[in-house]
Amino acid sequence: MSKLTIALDVMGGDYGPPVTIPAAVLAVQQCPNLHLILCGDQTQIDAQLRKAKFTQTDQLEIIHCSQVVTMDEKPASTLRKKPDSSMRRALELVETGEADACVSAGNTGALLTNAYYVLKTLAGINRPALVSALPTFSDRKVFLLDLGANVNCDSEILFQYAVMGSVLAEQVEGMVNPRVALLNVGEEQIKGNDTVKNAAQLLSEAPGINFIGYVEGNDIFSDKADVVVADGFTGNIALKACEGFATLVLNEVKSASAESFFTRLMAKMALPLLKRIYSRVNPDQYNGASLLGLRGIVVKSHGNAQVDAFLYAIRVAMREVDQQVPNKIKHKLEIVLS
Amino acid sequence: MSKLTIALDVMGGDYGPPVTIPAAVLAVQQCPNLHLILCGDQTQIDAQLRKAKFTQTDQLEIIHCSQVVTMDEKPASTLRKKPDSSMRRALELVETGEADACVSAGNTGALLTNAYYVLKTLAGINRPALVSALPTFSDRKVFLLDLGANVNCDSEILFQYAVMGSVLAEQVEGMVNPRVALLNVGEEQIKGNDTVKNAAQLLSEAPGINFIGYVEGNDIFSDKADVVVADGFTGNIALKACEGFATLVLNEVKSASAESFFTRLMAKMALPLLKRIYSRVNPDQYNGASLLGLRGIVVKSHGNAQVDAFLYAIRVAMREVDQQVPNKIKHKLEIVLS
Incomplete structure (x- = not known):
């Protein structure tokens, strides 16, 4: 097994080192070929490593960074004001080739802005996309993009997203000839706004893309498509609406328990099951979204x-390195655009 | 109580007269001042009235129509090809003033197209909107619009939707100074696409509109706003994504019952409660969406x-007649735009 190096922004996220360091320790314990570069505050990292009783240093390297991007900071201002942030440094290690990938739980907007600035997009890609794998009615996953990286999308960008999503589904999930669909308000060809219609035209003519047409919002999870493409505005709102709806139902179940004895019993039985299911299907909890196109x-x-979820994100990064996702997107784009 | 006349497209919907006629019978039995004009196939209407053992004719009038708009028909072609459809006739009765309102369970696209063609929009309104009241974490409802009437919306149209939603919340739900929000990818002022940002600017300057800014997808149901405004593309997809997500969770609960004895027991207890809650909160089941702006x-x-749901839609129409919603939208627009 060849060595694989991943840079971690250990300061990002709501919890920072108390979550990211234990996850890093678990990751290297489980993967002997994994090398992690921990970007962040040396003192806090040392403290967490001591707490985890971890002494081996071959697999872990620390790069002290003097700045942290906070969760509510404006993306653009982090570019100017935080050149030594743990997030920026982790991205720079990818740019210089010192790391094969980077993982951060930090401010999404800032990560996008910094990643775009430091890494640039692949030739043929205008804007990066944020994509996540979601569950479906079957055992297959569905890749939904864009989840909010780019709120002003034209049909050319939707087309590029479709190509990127297709490569990800093929390479990371091993799907053969993944079914690619555009998210729309109806399945008929005449439906939708102009941007979506033009993107459909581009996709139906693209070689090597299994474009199956439109799917509606209720079919995101129904295993009709392996890749569902939307502009970042719609994708973000659709995903978050589901999150809000899940919370609404959980609240209803809780308040139902104030009714009769029998309803209380039903609610008591339903709640742990629902919570377990939501932890698996709640898009908000579903972890390891990828920035594609960089x-x-x-x-x-x-x-x-939490620790498990951050560990999962590290594994997603490892799989993408292993499958050389950016190279394959580049290659696919060359075929499709040739 | 003054007489109130509503035209019903009794042929619309997946079931037609077997659902719409019993609902009509119940409606007139419950409301002595209600007069219904049943538009549709005379033979089928007569058969269903006989089945319901309903003989009183003062409150029910039948207008025989020779055509029916089917559920999958292309909206534009119904304008040319179905001048004598039950849907078109019901709308025409509103236009001539013979009816105060019209209710249809038919093809949404065709209803929008025919309504726009027959009734036209109010002065100051470019396009009608489809709006529905949804549940929230609290006892208050939230009005979400547009649900798909208009997929290409500029900021001017979003502004008009906000005014219409505000009037509906005030008049139909009796909300005082309803909180109006735009659906967006973030709550900060800098977030969103240009259309939403421009609409926010227009709304923040409008007198008589309690504009509270942006809400995200997860806050549609959280009682942060009384009226949530989106373009028809985003609104439709957000609502349908919730519907798909609800189905996903129900499926998961069902399949969980194949696991251990305890999980099976939990699932058995959870399912009826979940179904009951979904029937209340599932946006797809939530009935009586209004076409505003006509x-x-x-x-x-x-x-x-089903019968209850169609009856509910008739009641929504009655309430809007009672509150003279179109007049009040017109009046509010005059104030806001003056």
């Missing part, structure tokens, strides 16, 4: 990720 | 509505 691999862990 | 009242019942 000249390097960047994985975004959810801000409130 | 020179007349049109209420859309869900295609697969």
Whole structure:
């Protein structure tokens, strides 16, 4: 097994080192070929490593960074004001080739802005996309993009997203000839706004893309498509609406327990099951969203990720390195655009 | 109580007369001042009235129509090809003033197209909107619009939707100074696409509109706003994504019952409660969406509505007649735009 190096922004997320360091320790213990570069505050990192009773240093390297991007900071201002942030440094290690990928649970907007600035996009890609794998009615996953990286999308950008999503589904999930669909308000050809219609035209003519047409919002999870493409505005709102709806139902179950004895019993039985299911299907909890379209691999862990979830994000990054996702996107784009 | 006349497209929906006629009978039995004009196939209407053992004719009038708009028909072609459809006739009765409102469970696109063609929009309104009241974490409802009437919206149209939603919340739900928000990818002022930002600017300057800024997808149901405004593309997809997510969770609960004895027990207890809650909160089941912005009242019942749901849609129409919603929208627009 060849060595694999991943840079971690250990200061990002709602919890920072108390979550990211234990996850890093677990990751290197589980993967002997994994080398992690921990970017962040040396003192805090040391303290967490001591707490985890971890002494071996071959697999872990620390790069002290004097700055931290906070969760509510404005993306653009972090570019100017935080050149030594743990986030920026982790991205720079990917740019210089010292790391094969980078993982951060930090401020999404800032990560996008910094990643775009440091790594640049692949040739043929205008803007990066944020993509996540979600569950479906079957055992297959569905890749939904864009989740909010780019709120002003034209049909050319939707087309590029479709190509990137297709490569990710093929390389990371091993899907053969993944079914690619555009998210729309109806399945008929005449439906939708102009941007979506033009993107459909581009996709139906693209070689090597299994474009199956439109799917509606209720079919995101129904295993009709392996890749569902939307502009970042719609994708973000659709995903978050599901999150809000899940919370609404949980609240209803809780308040139902104030009714009769029998309803209380039903609610008591339902709640743990529902919570377990939501932890698996709640898009907000589903971790390891990828920034696609950059000249390097960047994985975004959810801000409130716990140790397991951050570890999962590291594994997503490892898989993308292993499968050389950016190279394959580049290659696919050359075929499709030739 | 003054007489109130509502035209019903009794042929619309997945079931047609077997659902719409019993609902009509119940409606007139419950409301002595209600007069219903049943538009549709005379033979089928007569058969259903006989089945319901309903003989009183003062409150029910039948207008025989030779055509029916099917659920999958292309909206534009119904304008040319179905001049004698039950849907078109019901709308025409509103236009001539013979009816105060119209209710249909038919093809949404066709209803929008025919309503726009027959009734026209109010002065100051470019396009009608489809709006529905949804549940929130609290006892208050939230009005979400547009649900798909208009997929290409500029900021001017979003502004008009906000005004219409505000009037509906005030008049139909009796909300005082309803909180109006734009659906966006973040709550900060700098977030969103240009259309949303420009609409926010217009709304923040409008007198008589309690504009509270942006809400994200996860806050649609959280009672942060009374009226949530989106373009028809985003609104439709957000609502349907929730519907798909609800189905995903129900499926997961069902399949969980194949696991251990205890999980099976939990699932068995959870399922009826979940179904009950979903029937209340599932946006797809939530009935009585209104077409706002027209020179007349049109209420859309869900295609697969059963008797109770269609009856509910009739009640929504009655309430809007009672509150003279179109007049009040017109009046509010005059104030806001003056």
